[in-house]
Amino acid sequence: MSxxxxxADFADLADDPAPAHVAREPAGRDGExxxxxxxxxxxxxxFGLPLHAPATGVAIGPVRMIHGAAAxxxxxxxxxxxxxxDRGQYHNPxxxxxxxxxxxxxxASLDGATRDEKRAHPLRLASYGIAMxxxxxxxxxxxxxxxxxxxxxxxxxxxxxxxIGAPAALSLSxxxxxxxxxxxxxxxxxxxxLLGLPAAxxxxxxxxxxxxGTTAEVALxxxxxxFQNPAxxxxxxxxxxxxxxxxxxxxxxxxxxxxxAKLWLGITxxxxxxxxxxxxxxxxxxxxxxxxWRQNVLDGPPxxxxxxxxxxxxxxxxxxALLERHGDD
Amino acid sequence: MSSDPFERPRxxxxxxxxVFKTGGWIPMRQHRDVDEVDFAIxxxxxxxxxxxxxxxxKGFSVVAFDAGPYFxxxxxxxxxxxxxxxxxxxxxRVVQGADPIVMxxxxxxxxxxxxxxxxxxVSLRFRPEWFKARSTxxxxxxxxxxxxxxxxxxxxxxxDLSISGPxxxxxxxxxPRYPYRPHPMNAAAEVLARxxxxxxxxxxxxxxxxxxxPRGEAHPCVYxxxxxxxxxxxxxxxxxxxxxxxxxxxxxxxxxxAMVGRIETDAGDRATGVHYHRDGQWRFQKARNVIVAGYAxxxxxxxxxxATDRHRDGLxxxxxxxxxxxxxxxxxxxxxKSKDEIRWxxxxxxxxxxxxxNYDDEKDFHGGYCWMGxxxxxxxxxxxxxxxxxxxxxxLRLAMQDYNYQVGVKMxxxxxPSENNRVELADQKDRYGLPxxxxxxxxxxxxxxxxxxxxxxMEMSMEAAGVTDLFRQEEDxxxxxxxxxxxxxxxxxxxxxxxxxxxxxxLFVCDGSVFPTVGGVNPSLTIQAIALRTADRIEQxxxxxxx
Numbered sequence: 001m002s003x004x005x006x007x008a009d010f011a012d013l014a015d016d017p018a019p020a021h022v023a024r025e026p027a028g029r030d031g032e033x034x035x036x037x038x039x040x041x042x043x044x045x046x047f048g049l050p051l052h053a054p055a056t057g058v059a060i061g062p063v064r065m066i067h068g069a070a071a072x073x074x075x076x077x078x079x080x081x082x083x084x085x086d087r088g089q090y091h092n093p094x095x096x097x098x099x100x101x102x103x104x105x106x107x108a109s110l111d112g113a114t115r116d117e118k119r120a121h122p123l124r125l126a127s128y129g130i131a132m133x134x135x136x137x138x139x140x141x142x143x144x145x146x147x148x149x150x151x152x153x154x155x156x157x158x159x160x161x162x163x164i165g166a167p168a169a170l171s172l173s174x175x176x177x178x179x180x181x182x183x184x185x186x187x188x189x190x191x192x193x194l195l196g197l198p199a200a201x202x203x204x205x206x207x208x209x210x211x212x213g214t215t216a217e218v219a220l221x222x223x224x225x226x227f228q229n230p231a232x233x234x235x236x237x238x239x240x241x242x243x244x245x246x247x248x249x250x251x252x253x254x255x256x257x258x259x260x261a262k263l264w265l266g267i268t269x270x271x272x273x274x275x276x277x278x279x280x281x282x283x284x285x286x287x288x289x290x291x292x293w294r295q296n297v298l299d300g301p302p303x304x305x306x307x308x309x310x311x312x313x314x315x316x317x318x319x320x321a322l323l324e325r326h327g328d329d
Numbered sequence: 330m331s332s333d334p335f336e337r338p339r340x341x342x343x344x345x346x347x348v349f350k351t352g353g354w355i356p357m358r359q360h361r362d363v364d365e366v367d368f369a370i371x372x373x374x375x376x377x378x379x380x381x382x383x384x385x386x387k388g389f390s391v392v393a394f395d396a397g398p399y400f401x402x403x404x405x406x407x408x409x410x411x412x413x414x415x416x417x418x419x420x421x422r423v424v425q426g427a428d429p430i431v432m433x434x435x436x437x438x439x440x441x442x443x444x445x446x447x448x449x450x451v452s453l454r455f456r457p458e459w460f461k462a463r464s465t466x467x468x469x470x471x472x473x474x475x476x477x478x479x480x481x482x483x484x485x486x487x488x489d490l491s492i493s494g495p496x497x498x499x500x501x502x503x504x505p506r507y508p509y510r511p512h513p514m515n516a517a518a519e520v521l522a523r524x525x526x527x528x529x530x531x532x533x534x535x536x537x538x539x540x541x542x543p544r545g546e547a548h549p550c551v552y553x554x555x556x557x558x559x560x561x562x563x564x565x566x567x568x569x570x571x572x573x574x575x576x577x578x579x580x581x582x583x584x585x586x587a588m589v590g591r592i593e594t595d596a597g598d599r600a601t602g603v604h605y606h607r608d609g610q611w612r613f614q615k616a617r618n619v620i621v622a623g624y625a626x627x628x629x630x631x632x633x634x635x636a637t638d639r640h641r642d643g644l645x646x647x648x649x650x651x652x653x654x655x656x657x658x659x660x661x662x663x664x665x666k667s668k669d670e671i672r673w674x675x676x677x678x679x680x681x682x683x684x685x686x687n688y689d690d691e692k693d694f695h696g697g698y699c700w701m702g703x704x705x706x707x708x709x710x711x712x713x714x715x716x717x718x719x720x721x722x723x724x725l726r727l728a729m730q731d732y733n734y735q736v737g738v739k740m741x742x743x744x745x746p747s748e749n750n751r752v753e754l755a756d757q758k759d760r761y762g763l764p765x766x767x768x769x770x771x772x773x774x775x776x777x778x779x780x781x782x783x784x785x786x787m788e789m790s791m792e793a794a795g796v797t798d799l800f801r802q803e804e805d806x807x808x809x810x811x812x813x814x815x816x817x818x819x820x821x822x823x824x825x826x827x828x829x830x831x832x833x834x835x836l837f838v839c840d841g842s843v844f845p846t847v848g849g850v851n852p853s854l855t856i857q858a859i860a861l862r863t864a865d866r867i868e869q870x871x872x873x874x875x876x
Contacts, residue, residue, distance in 0.1 A: 149519065150519055150522035150523050150526055150532075151522060155495070155496045155510075155511075156495070156511055156513075156514060156534050159510060159511070159513070160513035160514070223510065224510045224541075224542075225510070225541075225542040226508070226509045226510055226541070226542045228509075228542045228543055228544060229543075282543070285543040285548065285549075286543070286548055286549060286551070287548040287551055287562045295551070299551065
């Protein structure tokens with residue numbers, strides 16, 4: 001088995017004229033086979049993963065960031081579904097799945113973020129693939145849970161039955177993890193790809209959509225809470241700005257710095273952290289406050305939910321870093 | 330720390346209990362008995378408490394009296410069915426007639442905040458046509474107020490109480506979105522919904538006066554289920570934790586454990602103040618205006634007890650209608666057993682409702698009704714089983730084991746006004762030496778037809794929802810109305826549209842007793858809407874020097 005060649009990479013981007021800085025790079029160590037365990041062929045085929053990429057002279061930063069993003073999302077999912085499914089008393093055994101899957105996703109992300117190797121690992125890929133699948137299944141389950149209630153898809157059921165948007169966070173974690181694996185072969189001279197698409201704009205688009213989806217869920221649930229504290233408008237109003245700027249970066253992926261987008265993604269990331277504090281304050285307003293934590297952590301605003309914004313913002317920042325380095329190469 | 334609220338008045342020494350804090354106090358302005366205050370208000374429930382707040386906020390000096398104690402929900406409302414009977418007006422009354430009304434928890438309150446402290450929080454608007462029931466539907470009487478005007482006051486009270494209700498309400502003309510979102514439905518509400526869907530009827534989460542999210546110092550509902558008692562979380566938006574604190578902030582004085590026994594009038598037709606019993610003695614508070622808000626039994630009783638040589642049949646009673654036209658709403662139910670666990674005591678009892686038969690006139694009797702989900706607590710349930718099914722002993726004990734599988738629906742219906750149903754004075758005296766109320770009531774043929782129809786419909790819906798072992802609770806009634814009715818004509822009513830007595834121009838009555846008809850919904854929201862309107866009208870009358 002041989003790794004992809006520069007020519008093969010360019011073939012993937014046949015319609016994409018290679019910018020000058022790529023052409024100037026010397027064709028050096030590509031194709032070298034190292035004595036490492038290789039990713040399975042399907043991974044190579046689907047994600048264009050270079051299995052034998054060089055390990056030196058390349059920044060691994062964005063990879064770490066995206067693994068970090070995947071880990072944050074998965075942690076949010078683990079804690080949130082842990083609390084909510086415990087509240088639901090695991091009456092369907094499938095309710096354990098997101099806990100297992102998000103744990104795998106966290107482990108994979110920690111492993112991925114701490115390794116410098118330039119290729120994907122089959123166990124990490126499997127973990128992320130499972131997360132993506134379980135997230136999709138979860139959406140189906142939650143939708144079924146809503147529709148079987150009297151009133152079907154109604155405000156009442158969207159407010160209080162299984163949250164329709166929540167499992168998507170697990171899928172996003174999986175997708176981000178796969179993206180992190182997919183760009184491990186990034187070098188200064190060769191832009192990474194995902195599913196045959198240039199990785200940076202794809203990642204930016206994914207982040208933008210993820211932010212919008214998360215915002216939609218927050219809007220629904222904060223509407224349910226009647227925006228009783230004006231701060232509840234912040235995660236509805238601010239992340240869409242970051243989403244718009246990141247979306248713009250995806251649509252116009254020229255190579256340049258994007259301080260505005262970075263700033264708003266930074267704000268969104270901070271908001272995810274601040275959200276935990278706000279939700280803790282909200283929980284304290286329930287009867288008995290934190291002295292009655294066993295009830296109020298279940299009934300109050302979900303403490304682990306807001307960091308999904310931070311995770312997505314981190315992925316957005318990674319996408320911007322890649323774009324800054326490669327543009328739409 | 331906190332004292333026994335029954336032992337001595339809490340609202341004294343320039344302070345009143347802070348209902349949001351255990352052992353807490355808020356500063357309260359106080360008046361001397363010799364100060365002629367603008368308004369002496371008798372009763373602090375849906376009518377009196379609301380008026381106290383609005384009038385004080387409009388700059389009037391206000392003293393509001395309540396015969397009951399001043400509770401702090403966080404410390405005084407134990408989760409105990411029996412202990413909570415302290416909230417009711419359990420003083421002696423004489424009941425009689427073909428269908429004597431059971432007085433107590435379902436139709437009275439004796440506490441600052443009135444019966445709203447233990448009301449089930451169901452906050453519904455009248456059907457618009459009911460305000461002109463005689464002209465548009467051919468029964469009962471017309472109100473002197475139009476529905477469009479009431480709609481504006483409903484908007485206001487729904488905001489003031491942060492009613493949690495559905496995004497869109499399925500019946501009647503458009504109304505603004507409820508201030509807070511609806512509560513999650515419990516299994517009992519789902520059974521109601523399935524029954525309605527099977528019968529092709531609309532249903533909705535019930536608009537409730539308990540907050541689904543934090544509001545100020547009030548915690549959101551914890552779905553503890555002690556909703557028809559005092560709400561110990563303050564989620565219930567009763568007068569006690571909404572309008573009363575507002576009233577005190579605006580300068581009103583609340584006097585708890587203060588029983589008003591008589592309204593004093595001068596040689597002419599003006600009220601001059603009220604005699605009240607507090608701290609072991611009778612006192613007299615001077616007032617420029619008096620507002621009576623003691624509900625459909627105590628309000629007419631006070632007017633009748635305030636008779637003078639000039640007003641021999643009782644104050645404000647030239648029409649002879651004080652105490653007449655007493656109404657009580659039919660509150661029958663159908664119960665049964667579900668194959669799935671229900672646990673109907675979880676959450677507010679009436680989380681879902683259908684008003685289908687309030688808006689559908691295809692029936693052979695007058696009036697309408699709605700029905701709601703139910704969640705009786707164990708003692709009430711045992712009583713229901715005993716009275717409705719006649720079971721006792723071992724059989725009752727075994728039946729009680731099905732508690733978590735029981736489910737049912739209960740109606741709130743319209744009773745037609747009749748002068749035969751009335752409140753008078755009995756010969757017996759209460760502990761203050763005042764003649765107690767004698768209450769005479771019997772269902773009319775129309776009422777009975779309405780109840781039969783409702784029981785049949787409710788039973789069909791329960792059957793359609795798969796509920797088995799059905800039985801009917803045929804004898805129950807709740808909210809009162811009538812006895813001091815408002816109207817357009819001084820010969821056929823006691824009050825004008827502003828709740829002002831035709832006879833005594835500085836005397837007002839503002840509570841459920843002013844209702845010419847009761848409609849087929851719970852009355853509290855309508856009482857409060859009328860109180861808000863009355864406050865506005867009083868302000869306008871004062872501005873024109875007509876007070």
